[in-house]
Amino acid sequence: MVPISWYLTLSAVLFAIGAVGVVIRRNVIVILMAIEIMLNAVNLTFIALARQLGSVDGQVVVFFVMAVAAAEAAVGLAIIVAFFRNRESVNVDDLASLRW
Amino acid sequence: MIPTFPAIAWPALLPILMVSGLGLLLLGAGLYTDDEETLGWGALAGLIVAGIVTLVLVGGESVRTFNGTFALDGYALFFDWLFIAAGALIVLMSMGYLGETDIEVGEYYALLMFALVGMMVMAAATDLIVIFLGLEIMSISVYILVGSWRTQPRANEAALKYFLLGAFSTGFLLYGIALIWGATGSFRLDEIAARLPLADESTLLLAGIAMLIIAFGFKVAAVPFHMWTPDVYEGAPTTVTALMAVAVKSAAFAAFIRIFLWGLAPVHADWWVVLWVLAAATMTMGNLLALAQRSVKRMLAYSSVAHAGYVLVAVTSGSADGGAAALFYLLVYMFMTVGAFGVVAAIGRAGEPLENIEDYAGLATRSPLLGATMAIFMLSLMGMPPLAGFAGKFYVFSVAVQQDFIVLAVVGVLNSVVSAAYYIRLLVAMYMTPEPAEAPALGRRPYLIASIVIAAGFTVLIGVLPALGLQVARLSFLSMQ
Known part of the structure; x- marks a missing residue:
C-alpha cells in the first residue's frame, strides 16, 4: 500500500507548483489555472488525510471546496471579461495604471 | 438507523x-427601481431593525447550534453589531455617492448585504470549515463590489488584483485547515483546543498554523502580504473601500482572533514569535509607506495597514486582555476610518476623484464641517486624547506591556509618532493652506454628511467614555469559550 506521506508530499509539490505559477505567469487565465492547481492539491490532502484518519469529514469538505472554487472561477472570469473590454489585454503586466 | 436532524436555535x-432576507429583497427591488435613495432607505431600515434585534439578543444565553459549528455568543453579537453599524453607515454614504457612478444600484446594495452576511458567519463560526465558507461568501461579494463600476478602468484593475490575490490566499487558508485537521483530527475549535498541545511535535500542525497566518495576513493586509492593499483601496469605489478597510478587515480579525486565542491558544508558544514580527513589520512599513503618499485615499490605505499592525500587537499577547483590547480597537477603528473615507467620497466628483492632498487645500474654509470632522478623524487615527483612537492605542500598548512584550509596545508607540507626520500634513493642508482660486464647488450631499457626522460623534463619544466600550469588548471576548 502506498504510505500517506507520499500523498502528502505529492500534494505539497502540487501546491508549490500552483503557488509558483501564480507568481511567475503573466497571463491572467493561466494564473487562474494555477490557483485551481493549488485548490486541487488541497483536495488531495483532504482525501488522503480522510483515509488516514478514517473520517468522512475530509471527503465532505472537498465538495465544499469544489463548489466555492466554481463560484470563484465564475466571478473571476467575469472580472477578467470586464477588464478585457476596457484594456484589450489579459496580461498582468497591463495592471499598471495603479502603482503595483 | 435514520440519523436525526440536529435541533437548530x-x-x-x-x-x-x-x-x-434583506439582501434578497433588495435584489428583487432592484429590478423595479434604480433610485439609490429609495433602495438605500430600504437597506438602511432593514439594517436598523437587524441592529436592534442584535442588541435585544445581547445578554441572552450563549447558544451553540448546527452541531456545535456555530456559536451565537457575545463575541458573535459584538461583531454582528459592528458589521451592521458599518454597513448602515456605508449605505448612508452610498446614497450620496452612487448617483455619480454608473454602478447598478440594486445589485450593489444586495451584494453589500451578502458581504455582511459572510462577515457575520465568520464571526459566529466555531469550526474551520464554516469560517472558510463565511470568508468566501464575504470575499466573492466584495470582489464583485470592487469591480461594480464596470466602465471605470481603475475599478476593473482593482477588482482583478483583489480577486487574484484573494483566491491565492484562499488556497493557503484551505491548506492550513487541511494540515491542522490532519494533526488534530477535528475542524471544531473547541475540540482542537482540547487536543492541543499534541503529545509530540507535529510538523503538520506547525505548517498548518503558518499557512493560516499567511492566509489571514492577506485578508487583514499585514506586511509582507499587504501589496494589494493600496492599489485595490485606491481603485475601488470609495464606499466599497470603506467597506473593505473596516468591515472586511474586522471580519478577518474576528475569525483570526477566535482561531488563535481559542482553538490554538494552548500552543501560543509556537506562534507568538511569527505574529510579533508581523505586527512590528506591519506597523513600521505601513506608516513609513504612508508618509510617501500624495493621494489621500492611498495614504489612508497604508494607514489601515498600520492599524492592522496595532491590532496584531494585541493578538500577539495571547491573553484575554489582549483579545478585549483588539475588539475595542476594531470598534474604534471602524468609526474613524468609515468617517475618513466618507470625507474622501464627499470631496470627489464624478469623473475626477480629487484625491490628492492639494485638493484638500483650504477645505476648512470651503466647508468648515468637512474640515472639522476630517480633523477629528485624523487626530483620532493619530491617537490624540480625548478621541477614541487614543483609548484604543492606550489599551493595546498597556496589554503588550503587561504581558512583557515591552519592545513591541515601544515599536508601536514610536510608530504612532511617525504616523503623526502624515496625519498632520493633511491638517496643515486643510487649515493652513489657502484654497486654490478655482477650487471646484463642493456639492450638497446630505446623506454623506450625515454618515460622516454620525461617525465623528461616535469617535468622540467612545473617546470620552472608553471604559464602557472596553467593558463591552471584554465581556464579548470572555463569552467566547
Whole structure:
C-alpha cells in the first residue's frame, strides 16, 4: 500500500507548483489555472488525510471546496471579461495604471 | 438507523437571517427601481431593525447550534453589531455617492448585504470549515463590489488584483485547515483546543498554523502580504473601500482572533514569535509607506495597514486582555476610518476623484464641517486624547506591556509618532493652506454628511467614555469559550 506521506508530499509539490505559477505567469487565465492547481492539491490532502484518519469529514469538505472554487472561477472570469473590454489585454503586466 | 436532524436555535440566528432576507429583497427591488435613495432607505431600515434585534439578543444565553459549528455568543453579537453599524453607515454614504457612478444600484446594495452576511458567519463560526465558507461568501461579494463600476478602468484593475490575490490566499487558508485537521483530527475549535498541545511535535500542525497566518495576513493586509492593499483601496469605489478597510478587515480579525486565542491558544508558544514580527513589520512599513503618499485615499490605505499592525500587537499577547483590547480597537477603528473615507467620497466628483492632498487645500474654509470632522478623524487615527483612537492605542500598548512584550509596545508607540507626520500634513493642508482660486464647488450631499457626522460623534463619544466600550469588548471576548 502506498504510505500517506507520499500523498502528502505529492500534494505539497502540487501546491508549490500552483503557488509558483501564480507568481511567475503573466497571463491572467493561466494564473487562474494555477490557483485551481493549488485548490486541487488541497483536495488531495483532504482525501488522503480522510483515509488516514478514517473520517468522512475530509471527503465532505472537498465538495465544499469544489463548489466555492466554481463560484470563484465564475466571478473571476467575469472580472477578467470586464477588464478585457476596457484594456484589450489579459496580461498582468497591463495592471499598471495603479502603482503595483 | 435514520440519523436525526440536529435541533437548530432559530431565534439566535435572526440577525444573519434578517440581513440575508434583506439582501434578497433588495435584489428583487432592484429590478423595479434604480433610485439609490429609495433602495438605500430600504437597506438602511432593514439594517436598523437587524441592529436592534442584535442588541435585544445581547445578554441572552450563549447558544451553540448546527452541531456545535456555530456559536451565537457575545463575541458573535459584538461583531454582528459592528458589521451592521458599518454597513448602515456605508449605505448612508452610498446614497450620496452612487448617483455619480454608473454602478447598478440594486445589485450593489444586495451584494453589500451578502458581504455582511459572510462577515457575520465568520464571526459566529466555531469550526474551520464554516469560517472558510463565511470568508468566501464575504470575499466573492466584495470582489464583485470592487469591480461594480464596470466602465471605470481603475475599478476593473482593482477588482482583478483583489480577486487574484484573494483566491491565492484562499488556497493557503484551505491548506492550513487541511494540515491542522490532519494533526488534530477535528475542524471544531473547541475540540482542537482540547487536543492541543499534541503529545509530540507535529510538523503538520506547525505548517498548518503558518499557512493560516499567511492566509489571514492577506485578508487583514499585514506586511509582507499587504501589496494589494493600496492599489485595490485606491481603485475601488470609495464606499466599497470603506467597506473593505473596516468591515472586511474586522471580519478577518474576528475569525483570526477566535482561531488563535481559542482553538490554538494552548500552543501560543509556537506562534507568538511569527505574529510579533508581523505586527512590528506591519506597523513600521505601513506608516513609513504612508508618509510617501500624495493621494489621500492611498495614504489612508497604508494607514489601515498600520492599524492592522496595532491590532496584531494585541493578538500577539495571547491573553484575554489582549483579545478585549483588539475588539475595542476594531470598534474604534471602524468609526474613524468609515468617517475618513466618507470625507474622501464627499470631496470627489464624478469623473475626477480629487484625491490628492492639494485638493484638500483650504477645505476648512470651503466647508468648515468637512474640515472639522476630517480633523477629528485624523487626530483620532493619530491617537490624540480625548478621541477614541487614543483609548484604543492606550489599551493595546498597556496589554503588550503587561504581558512583557515591552519592545513591541515601544515599536508601536514610536510608530504612532511617525504616523503623526502624515496625519498632520493633511491638517496643515486643510487649515493652513489657502484654497486654490478655482477650487471646484463642493456639492450638497446630505446623506454623506450625515454618515460622516454620525461617525465623528461616535469617535468622540467612545473617546470620552472608553471604559464602557472596553467593558463591552471584554465581556464579548470572555463569552467566547
